[in-house]
Each structure stands twice: as C-alpha cells, then as structure tokens.
Amino acid sequence: MKKRVVIIGGGPGGYEAALVGYAQGADVTIVEDKGMGGNSVLLDCVPSKSFIAGSNIKTDLRRADEMGLNDALAEAKLSLTALNARVTELAQNQSADIQAQMKRVGVRVVTGRAYFAEEQSTTTLHRVAVDLADGDTEVIEADIVLIATGSHPRVLPSAKPDGDRILNWQQIYSLKEMPSHLVVVGSGVTGAEFVSAFAELGTKVTMVASRDRILPHDDADAADTLEKVLSERGVLLEKDARVESVENTGEGVIVRTQDGREITGSHCLMSIGAIPNTEGLGLENLGVEVTESGHIHVDRVSRTNISEIYAAGDCSDLMPLASVAAMQGRIAMNHALGDSVQPLRLKTASQAVFTRPEIATVGVSEREISDQGAGTRTIMLPLTSNPRAKMRSLRHGFVKLFASEYSGRILGGVIVAPTASELILPVTLAVAKGLTVEDLANTFSVYPSLSGSITEAARRLVKHEHLD
Numbered sequence: 001m002k003k004r005v006v007i008i009g010g011g012p013g014g015y016e017a018a019l020v021g022y023a024q025g026a027d028v029t030i031v032e033d034k035g036m037g038g039n040s041v042l043l044d045c046v047p048s049k050s051f052i053a054g055s056n057i058k059t060d061l062r063r064a065d066e067m068g069l070n071d072a073l074a075e076a077k078l079s080l081t082a083l084n085a086r087v088t089e090l091a092q093n094q095s096a097d098i099q100a101q102m103k104r105v106g107v108r109v110v111t112g113r114a115y116f117a118e119e120q121s122t123t124t125l126h127r128v129a130v131d132l133a134d135g136d137t138e139v140i141e142a143d144i145v146l147i148a149t150g151s152h153p154r155v156l157p158s159a160k161p162d163g164d165r166i167l168n169w170q171q172i173y174s175l176k177e178m179p180s181h182l183v184v185v186g187s188g189v190t191g192a193e194f195v196s197a198f199a200e201l202g203t204k205v206t207m208v209a210s211r212d213r214i215l216p217h218d219d220a221d222a223a224d225t226l227e228k229v230l231s232e233r234g235v236l237l238e239k240d241a242r243v244e245s246v247e248n249t250g251e252g253v254i255v256r257t258q259d260g261r262e263i264t265g266s267h268c269l270m271s272i273g274a275i276p277n278t279e280g281l282g283l284e285n286l287g288v289e290v291t292e293s294g295h296i297h298v299d300r301v302s303r304t305n306i307s308e309i310y311a312a313g314d315c316s317d318l319m320p321l322a323s324v325a326a327m328q329g330r331i332a333m334n335h336a337l338g339d340s341v342q343p344l345r346l347k348t349a350s351q352a353v354f355t356r357p358e359i360a361t362v363g364v365s366e367r368e369i370s371d372q373g374a375g376t377r378t379i380m381l382p383l384t385s386n387p388r389a390k391m392r393s394l395r396h397g398f399v400k401l402f403a404s405e406y407s408g409r410i411l412g413g414v415i416v417a418p419t420a421s422e423l424i425l426p427v428t429l430a431v432a433k434g435l436t437v438e439d440l441a442n443t444f445s446v447y448p449s450l451s452g453s454i455t456e457a458a459r460r461l462v463k464h465e466h467l468d
Contacts, residue, residue, distance in 0.1 A: 002027045003337060006128045006140050007115040009148035009280070011038030012322045013312030015098050017146050017329030018127045026338040029140060031114035031130050033339060036098040039150045042091050043170040045322050048193060050087040051173070052354045054078065055197040056418075078201060084173045104234075110138070111421040116282035124310065126286070144308045144336045147281065147296060148329060151314035157184070159246035159270055165253050166246050166268050169194065179203055179267040183255050185243050186271030187214040189353050194224065194269055196355035199233040206263055207358040208243060208255060215353065219366060220238040221380065221400065222359045226416075229357065229396050238263060246270070276315040278388050286319035291317050300343035302332035310336060324349050348432040352421035357397050360424035363412025363431040364402055375380075376411065377403045377437075381457040383417060388448040394418065401427070401437070403461055407419075408436035410458075417450055426454055437461040 003026045005016045010032030015464045021028040035042055058078060078097030102109050116464040117127040117139055130138045152376050153168040157162065167175075169190050180203070187209035199205045207214065207230070214230075214237070227237065241257040246268050255263040272291055276295045283290060287306045289297045294315035302310045310332035327344060334341045350362035369376045383397035385387040388404050400414040413427035430440055440458035445451045 003143045003312075003338070004141065005029070005144045005146070005333070006031065006114070006142035007146045007148060008128065008314070009038055009150060009277075009313070010034075010098070010109070010208035011040045011046075011148055011150050011313060013148035013329035014038065015102065015329075016103060017148065017333040019105065020330050020333035021337065022107055024333070024339065026144075026333075026337055029110060029142075030102065030106045031110045031112055031128070031140075033111065033113045033133075035092075035095045036102060036109065037091075037095040038148075039152070039320050040325075041094050041098065041168070045092050046091045047087045047097065047173055048169065048190070049354055050090045051083065052193060052197045054083045054086065055200040058202070059198045059418075063414050071285075071360060073282050080178045084175065087173050102461075110140075112138075113280075115280060116285045118282065118285050120285055124307070127284075143209065143261045144333075145310070146302075146308070146329065146332055146336075147304075147311040147315060148313045148325065149277040149281065149315045150284040151276050151320065153270070153274040154275050156243065156246075156270065156272060158267070159243060159255075161270055162248055165248045165266070166270065168270050172269060174435045175267075177244060177451065179265070181206070181252075181265040181267075183253060183263055183265035183268045184196055184271060185215065185246070185255060185268060186273075186274070187211065188271065189215065189218075191269070191271035193354050194271065195235055196226075196228060196233075200236050200356060204234065204236075204265075206238060206265060208238045208241050208257070210240070210242050210265060212239050215359070218353065218359060219361060219400070221366075221398070222353075222361075222414055224358070225396050225398070226353075226355055229355075234437075235275055243272075274320065278315050280303045298328075300345075301335045301341055302328045302335065302344075303335070308336065318344070319346055319349060319351075321349065321351055323351075331404060345432070348428065350424045350428040352419065352433075354446070357416050357418050358419035358420035361413070361414045362428045363423055365412065366400075366402070366414075369402055369411075375405050377405050377461055379457050379461050381460065383450070383453060386448070386450060386453045388396060388452070389417075389452050391448065392418075399423075399457045401454075401457050401461060408438060408462075409434055410437060410440060413454075415454075421449065423451055423454065426451070 005021045005026045005028045076197045112130040112132040117129040128140045152270045182205045185208045210352045245256045247254045252256045253268040296311040298316045312328035314320045352361040380400040397416040402412045412432040445455040
C-alpha cells in the first residue's frame, strides 16, 4: 500500500521533499496558501536576488570609464518600476514552473491553510485539516507529515510596516519611485544586501546597526571589507543604535533610537529578523516540541519528537537557508520512506551574502578556530594579486582558507568577490569530502580566473606560508 504523505508548505523544503516522495512511490499532497515556491520564491529569496542582480548592472556601468568607454554610462538611470516588474515576473514564473513540475509528476497541490485537526485518533495516522480557498474545509489522513511553513518578517510594534514609507523586505518591490534617502534598520544579511543594492542604484542610504559592526555573525575580515566598500559608495552607518520607533511623517520617516538619536529619511526598510510560521498549526494537538522562539525542534534527519512528523526549513530550529531547507526536505522524505540517508552536516552548508562584493563562507569560522586554539593553519590571499581581478578593476576581496595543521584537511573558507557565491563551491566540496590543501593545490584552475586564487591559497598553505 502506498504511503500517504502530506506536506504543509510549498517552499524549497516542501517541493523538494515532494519530488523525493514521488520518486519513492508515495501518494503526495502539498498544501500551500500563497503559491508553489512559498515565500522563498514569491517574496524573499528569488525576488531579492533578482533585484540585486539588476542593481549590479550599475556597478559594471560605474567602471565603464576604466574600460575606455564613455563615462556617461555611469550616469545611466535604472527604472525602479521596470526593475520591480521584472522581479515580480521572475518570481511568478518560477512559481508557475514548480507548479507545473508538481502536476507533471502527479503530486496533488491543494490551495489553502493546513493545520493538525483537534482529533487525532491514533499515533500512527495523522489528520490534517485544510481551510480551502473557497471557504470549505477538507480533512486529509496521512501516514507521514512534513511541516515546511517557512517564516515571516519580525515586526517591531513601534515601527510597523505600512507599505508606504515603512517597509519590510517583502514590500520593497511595490515601490514606484526610487527613495531619495533610504534608512535600513538592521545590519544582518538581508539588511546588508538591500543597503548594497540601493547604494549601487544611486540612492542615499543610512544603515542602522544595533552592534559595533555590520554582519555581526559573519567573518570579521569580510564584514570590514564590505563596510569599506559601502562607505566608498556613500553609505552612512549608525552603529550601536537600537531602534525604539519609526514614524511616517507623511513626507518621510523619522527613526528614533534608544539613546536619543533621530535619523530622518524618505523611506525606512525594516530588516530585524524573521519569525517561524508555526502559530495556528495545531502543534499542541499532537504535542510537537517547539523552542521558546516558536521553531520546531528537529534532529539531523528532520524528525520531530512525534512519530512520522518531520519539519524542514525556516520553521525548524536549524540554519535558515533555502539550500538547507531543500536538503532537510529531501533527507526527511527519504528517511520517512525507508531509504538510507546521511544526516544533515551543517558544517558542509555554504552560505552567501549577495552584496557587491559577495561574501561566501563554509565550514568552521575564524572565531571558532580562535576559540579552539592551536592546530589550524590559515591563509588570507587578497584578490589584488589576481590577474583576472586586475582586468576587471576589482580592488576589494580575498580568499581565506582554514586547514588542519596536522592532516592538511580543509576545514573551511571565506571568499569575498563579485561572484563569491559561485566560487565557494570547490571549497565546499573540499570540506564535505575531507580533501586536503594538497588536493586543492594540485587541481587545475583556468588562467586567468578568480578561482585561481583558491588554488594559489592552497599552494601557499602547503608551503606553510602565511599572509596577514
């Protein structure tokens, strides 16, 4: 008899799990209320990276005079309306592609909001209620349930987004005109990405950071490099500033901090974290364990504390990345359907900040290495020594590698470069497969290329050379 699977949420964790369920011969139903791809495709990851890609065109035009082109190109204006229209269209098309893929493989997609029914008659059969778009309610019985409901932007009560001048990152694509002065509250990944994008588009930007530097959880050298680049782009940075309130004055905004500072601008983007979408799921009807923050507690194969109930993505208490969500979903479904799986190894998950330049990391961090003490070799190789970087007029960036002092095994790395999100792959592969610096050093890289700095850094580590 086919296993009946219900997946609550159609984002990366949900639709990737559905494809595994189909391949394993299960009867799969996905319940999604916004559209396939969920927030990640429709409101978060896909739109934001599309917006950033558009802003990067301005970066290339800015260097036009260095390449012998008319410097008037640097003054070219991008239409925010056209850019946002393209962003929205790309997101809708991606959602439609996922919907078509589900139909093609025979996965049933139900439009509605799902939750666990109050009556759960047995511990081996789960009842999922769905409030359908037409107002009816359907109850679906399932042998296996995967919760992949994602998250939503955190709201400061005294700075509620109004969709006009106070915005969260999901509302930025509704702007019709370029802000004359954008104040971004929050110095984490999302905040930094939009600060970089709008600065490249020529907007005056002020970033309000609650700590003494931007990207407080990322590599310090990478954060310092980005801070220097943003300063060159004219970004103003208010450090150690905890926001107390944001007021829409009708003609602009006033951001007030707890220490009495007032920062004025035309618009404010709130980027202060995310809240898991776990409220209203009826988790208490089964006794599913959640953390104090509302995240569902899972193990490394995505199991909750309740038999045949799994969770993946931002609603779980692991790393909030689309790539991790997708891996969690695949692992969960393979495990639930009896296939052999390798538990999730977060140290092999690479992540990127899509600023200009990009920042990508994988494996152990320098902070962790410092805490552990001796036993690690580190090298940092500036991109200014790279011939391809010189051809592209790149002045900022580096490759940093961490390796075991004794075995030479690569433990992690950091790359700061225009395409760091692409360049990090060989380092990720090395970390995942336990490769050594000699393995990487003896690998061919194209000449000239930015990836050449990765193999060069490895060669210098082999020779025990160090760069500060």
